[in-house]
Amino acid sequence: MIIDGKSLAQAILRQLAQDINQGVARGKHPPKLVVFTVAPTSESIAYINSKRSRMEEIGGVCEVMHYTKAPRFEHLVGKLSKIAQMPETSGVIVQLPLPAGLGTISLLDYIPDQKEVEGFKKKSQYASPLGLAVLTMLRSVYTPVDLDKPETVIVDIHKDVDYFRTTMRRKKIVVLGHGLTGGQPLGEVLSRLKISYININENTPTPEEYINQADIIISCVGKTVVHAEHIKQGSILVSVGLHRENGKWVGDYDESQVASKALAYSPTPGGVGPLNVAYLLSNTVRAWEMQE
Numbered sequence: 001m002i003i004d005g006k007s008l009a010q011a012i013l014r015q016l017a018q019d020i021n022q023g024v025a026r027g028k029h030p031p032k033l034v035v036f037t038v039a040p041t042s043e044s045i046a047y048i049n050s051k052r053s054r055m056e057e058i059g060g061v062c063e064v065m066h067y068t069k070a071p072r073f074e075h076l077v078g079k080l081s082k083i084a085q086m087p088e089t090s091g092v093i094v095q096l097p098l099p100a101g102l103g104t105i106s107l108l109d110y111i112p113d114q115k116e117v118e119g120f121k122k123k124s125q126y127a128s129p130l131g132l133a134v135l136t137m138l139r140s141v142y143t144p145v146d147l148d149k150p151e152t153v154i155v156d157i158h159k160d161v162d163y164f165r166t167t168m169r170r171k172k173i174v175v176l177g178h179g180l181t182g183g184q185p186l187g188e189v190l191s192r193l194k195i196s197y198i199n200i201n202e203n204t205p206t207p208e209e210y211i212n213q214a215d216i217i218i219s220c221v222g223k224t225v226v227h228a229e230h231i232k233q234g235s236i237l238v239s240v241g242l243h244r245e246n247g248k249w250v251g252d253y254d255e256s257q258v259a260s261k262a263l264a265y266s267p268t269p270g271g272v273g274p275l276n277v278a279y280l281l282s283n284t285v286r287a288w289e290m291q292e
Contacts, residue, residue, distance in 0.1 A: 001264040003137045003238070008145070008153055009274035015150035016278075016285050017058040023289065024059065031288035032061040033117070033281070034083050037095040038070055038102060043242070044095050046249075050277050058281065060090075060288075070099040081110040090291060091117035091284035096181050114290060117283035119185065126283045127157040130182070131189025133275035134218060134238055135164065141236055141264045142167050154282070157192065164193050173197035174214040176207070176252070182220030182240050219252035228257035237265040240272050 024030055033055055035048055048064055055062035065079065084092045092111045108121055119126040135155045139145070145152045173190070175197050177183035183199060190197050198214075200207045208230040211217060215235055219226050222241035231237065237258055239251030251268030258265055266272055 001141065001262075003140060003264050003266045003271065005133070005137060005266060005271040006274045007147055008136055008140060009278040011145075011147045011150045011153040012275070012278040012282060013054060013058050015154065016281055019285055019289070020059040028288070029088055030060050031055075031090040031285055032063065032088055033091045033093070033284045034063045034065060034089055035093050035095055036065045036067075036076075036080060036107075038067040038076075039099050040066070040095060041097065042244070044097070047273070047277070048095060050273065051280065054277050055281055055284075058285075060281070060284070070102060073102065076102065077107065077110050080107060084111045084115055087291070089115060090288035091115050093118050093280070114287055117280060117287055119283070126286070127192075127279075128185035128189050129276050129279035129283060130240065130272070131186050132157065132279040132282075133272050134186055134240070135160075135189070136275055136279075137238055137266055137272070138216065138236065139163070139167070157189070161193055164195060168193075168195045168216075171215045172213055173216045173218070174210050175199045175218045175220065176211075176225060177201060177220035177222075177241065179220060182222075186218060186220060186240065221252050224250075224252060224254065226253040226258070228254070228261055231258060231261055233261050234263045235261070237262050238272060239266055239268050242268050242273070 020030060035051060037044060037048060052062040052064065083089055092115050094107050108116055113121060116124060117126055119128045132155050136153065139155065175183050175187060178199055178201055187199060198210055200210055211226065211230045212232055217226060217231065217235060218238045218240060220240040222243050226237065237253060239253060241252040242249050249269050255265065255267060
């Protein structure tokens with residue numbers, strides 16, 4: 001089974017478009033997401049373009065503040081603070097990775113809590129879009145969803161606690177990687193739900209032993225690290241990481257090799273990425289709804 005993240009994301013985006021239409025009809029200005037990016041990588045540019053396109057599709061606005069090279073810290077935080085305080089700004093994100101010398105955590109201090117829609121701040125009111133994306137994919141494997149009914153697709157981290165605790169009980173979950181944009185926010189969401197998991201990285205001895213026993217493998221590395229011979233029959237694979245091979249985006253495993261062994265797996269592209277963007281926009285629309 002291929003987990004179709006694109007179709008799941010479209011169901012969420014349709015609901016967001018409806019929410020925006022209703023708000024605009026009441027006289028609200030459309031939601032606006034502002035993205036700050038500094039010397040972006042090709043991967044970052046692809047994500048930014050996707051965010052902008054999806055935001056415009058649902059009736060919102062996405063503005064990109066693009067710096068080709070690192071500005072002075074004082075200049076960046078001044079611009080960031082000014083735009084974040086504007087009433088027409090619904091949400092602000094700082095696209096990662098950043099050049100050395102620009103600290104992500106310190107930059108987040110200049111974004112009001114209500115507008116920091118990626119959920120990076122401690123005790124954020126927003127769940128990580130990535131974490132919600134992965135949970136949505138897993139639920140779609142265990143419980144049938146109706147794409148015409150967004151409420152069967154959208155994960156609410158507060159309302160769905162019991163579901164995930166019950167469904168994931170006794171499941172052996174392995175998360176590969178602990179990066180700021182991958183394994184770390186995903187791990188925080190799992191921990192928030194009190195779902196046990198094992199995190200492995202480049203320093204873990206014989207990682208294949210953990211992978212071989214896993215019911216669910218979530219890889220956040222960005223290179224091919226999960227091999228078919230190391231996974232057990234009937235496991236679920238989700239690739240958060242991606243990289244380019246021969247000019248194409250690929251995930252952390254060879255889909256043609258794992259297809260015969262996995263119960264379900266996410267493709268690249270069309271897997272986690274679209275859902276990650278959909279939940280980022282969902283957080284932005286929620287922020288917009290709270291701002292009068």
